[in-house]
Amino acid sequence: MKTSSLVTAGLLLGIFMAAIDNTIVATAMGTIVGDLGNYDQFVWVTAAYMVAMMAGMPIYGKLSDMYGRKRFFLFGLIVFLIGSILCGLADSMNQLIVFRVIQGIGGGALMPIAFTIIFDIFPPEKRGKMTGLIGAVFGVSSVFGPLMGAFITETLSWHWIFYINVPIGAVALYLIGRHYKETLETRKQKIDWLGASTLVIAVVCLMFALELGGEAYGWSSPELLALFALALVAFIVFVFAERRAEEPIISFWMFKKRLFATSQIIAFIYGGTFVVLAIFIPIFVQAVFGGSASSAGTTLMPMMIGSVVGSMTGGMLQTKIPFRTMMIFSGVCFLTGMILLSTMTPDISRIMLGVYMFLAGLGVGFSFSLLPAASINDLPKRYRGSANSTNSFLRSFGMTVGIAIFGTVQTMSFSNRMTEAFADRVNENLIADPQELFTPEGRAQIPDDVLAVITTTMSDSITFIFSLAIIPISLALLTSFFMGGEKVETNEDLKMKGSPE
Incomplete structure (x- = not known):
């Protein structure tokens, strides 16, 4: 099998795991709450993952431009797998929420970098077929997730909706680590720390406000208004920082x-x-x-x-x-x-x-x-x-x-x-x-x-x-x-x- 095909297979597996995660967890949430309790905290299980994943996406993208795709894709994959194992071992709702943050930190690297690697390794005439295949995996995962989550929860236990990532991720880790050969263009670059930190603050505050609004807090509650205000301030600072940075995040x-x-x-x-x-x-x-x-x-x-x-x-x-x-x-x-x-x-x-x-x-x-x-x-x-x-x-x-x-x-x-x-x-x-x-x-x-x-x-x-x-x-x-x-x-x-x- 061609090296490019093996790399593509690894990328598809990585994308499938990251894309399917929220839908598969949502299906099992009733069972998880019944086992761990703390019904009032269940919304944080999804919010924690989404916030961590989205806060990392732009930063991973920029770092992969600066220092190479492979190391950050593998880093994201390893962190995602560690988070998955810890989620499966969680015996309280608080532990599960924290471990979902770890999962999200890894998941933020997988989808955007995978698409970029495809454009790096394939000539223009073949990219369409490959991106179409990756897009199809993303579409399948959004629908297949609930079915897979229900089946695993009913036949095994909710812990296995996280453990199932381990064999899939291990194969992806081997395929990318072994077969993806990257040519790096090395040059001294500065990391935009102010832009990165203000972007994370803006995204985290805004995501938590949107995820928790109407559920844990009312839309006009002081907590949500404070989150929206902090997100706005952080975003304004981010824009000014990006206009001055030598290597802006965006x-x-x-x-x-x-x-x-x-x-x-x-x-x-x-x-x-x-x-x-x-x-x-x-x-x-x-x-x-x-x-x-x-x-x-x-x-x-x-x-x-x-x-x-x-x-x-x-x-x-x-x-x-x-x-x-x-x-x-x-x-x-x-x-x-x-x-x-x-x-x-x-x-x-x-x-x-x-x-x-x-x-x-x-x-x-x-x-x-x-x-x-x-x-x-x-x-x-x-x-x-x-x-x-x-x-x-x-x-x-x-x-x-x-x-x-x-x-x-x-x-x-x-x-x-x-x-x-x-x-x-x-x-x-x-x-x-x-x-x-x-x-x-x-x-x-x-x-x-x-x-x-x-x-x-x-x-x-x-x-x-x-x-x-x-x-x-x-x-x-x-x-x-x-x-x-x-x-x-x-x-x-x-x-x-x-x-x-």
């Missing part, structure tokens, strides 16, 4: 490039809207259809297939068709799929739901391979890590913002609609907890006429969220028209221009 001149700037905007919007589907479609299936957790996860399969097809297609065509043309097609598919999903009713057939989801997944799938490639297109090699990590960061940040905003709106919408629907029965204990909708036993205790109204109310609150998501997706589609006519240039194209890579 080079703002890149945003002057039209293709780079538009790619970041679209990545942020796609992240915030795609996560809506991954979260609320399973809720719709369980709460409205009355399906099981496993059937809810299986329902996401059409979206996974669509995202894989889109990612692979976008990867293979990026040397032939401009990014703008393909992202316009992507936006049309995603927008059409979301519009159709916003029309769902409790009577929708599984087949039609699958068609709508495939269409939306197809649209998003193109972004998995095209946006990373567009972000670093026509950039010197020494800026690729920073550019790619910025793209990964903004997509992940968009997911966090999307969860916070759309989750809060859906909860409020459901509560208000329930109040309106049962205004004349306020003294009756119609449903003590919406969680009852998710189990056959709970649903059996609800009178049929009441259950029909509640499921309709839940359906309406979810489709309302899909209707709202149409607005940002439309903005992403509009942004695609401004991407310009660039495409990935092959070596033949570059030679014709007299500038071979």
Whole structure:
């Protein structure tokens, strides 16, 4: 087997672990809380990982530009595996939260650096296929995670959702460590310590505010307002620091490039809207259809297939068709799929739901391979890590913002609609907890006429969220028209221009 193929296999395994982690943990969270207790702290298990991962992404990207990709990818992989082992050994919620921070510190290096390594080791004409493959893995992990988490938790124990990373990571560690040969361009460089520290403070404060808002604290609570204020101050200081630094963590001149700037905007919007589907479609299936957790996860399969097809297609065509043309097609598919999903009713057939989801997944799938490639297109090699990590960061940040905003709106919408629907029965204990909708036993205790109204109310609150998501997706589609006519240039194209890579 070719060395490049072995390296690619290692990168795919690393990306799969990092991308699947949150979804697989979310599925097992009920079991974890039942075992460890401290229900009031469970939100920190996800928040701690996300905050640590996202705070590290831009820094890892810049360091990989300065000192090489391999050492930081391997460092991230080792730290991620250590964190995984410790998480599996945790016997209290506090321990698990701390160990998730360690996991996140490692996970922040994996996805952005992996994409950058692909651009380093493959010529332009092969990059599309490889980035399409990596994008497909990212899409598969977002859907496969809940199924895998449910299976492992039910057949083994929740500890194994972390232990499963060890054999996968060990293989990735060997493949990258043994077969990836990197040519380093050594030169004396200064680390932007002020930029790095203020960026971490800004990201940590903002992420914690978004993750904990509406759950642990109210949105207008002093704690959250203080976090938002500190994030704003730190970000302002970061911007000033970056403008003065010799080697800034994020080079703002890149945003002057039209293709780079538009790619970041679209990545942020796609992240915030795609996560809506991954979260609320399973809720719709369980709460409205009355399906099981496993059937809810299986329902996401059409979206996974669509995202894989889109990612692979976008990867293979990026040397032939401009990014703008393909992202316009992507936006049309995603927008059409979301519009159709916003029309769902409790009577929708599984087949039609699958068609709508495939269409939306197809649209998003193109972004998995095209946006990373567009972000670093026509950039010197020494800026690729920073550019790619910025793209990964903004997509992940968009997911966090999307969860916070759309989750809060859906909860409020459901509560208000329930109040309106049962205004004349306020003294009756119609449903003590919406969680009852998710189990056959709970649903059996609800009178049929009441259950029909509640499921309709839940359906309406979810489709309302899909209707709202149409607005940002439309903005992403509009942004695609401004991407310009660039495409990935092959070596033949570059030679014709007299500038071979």
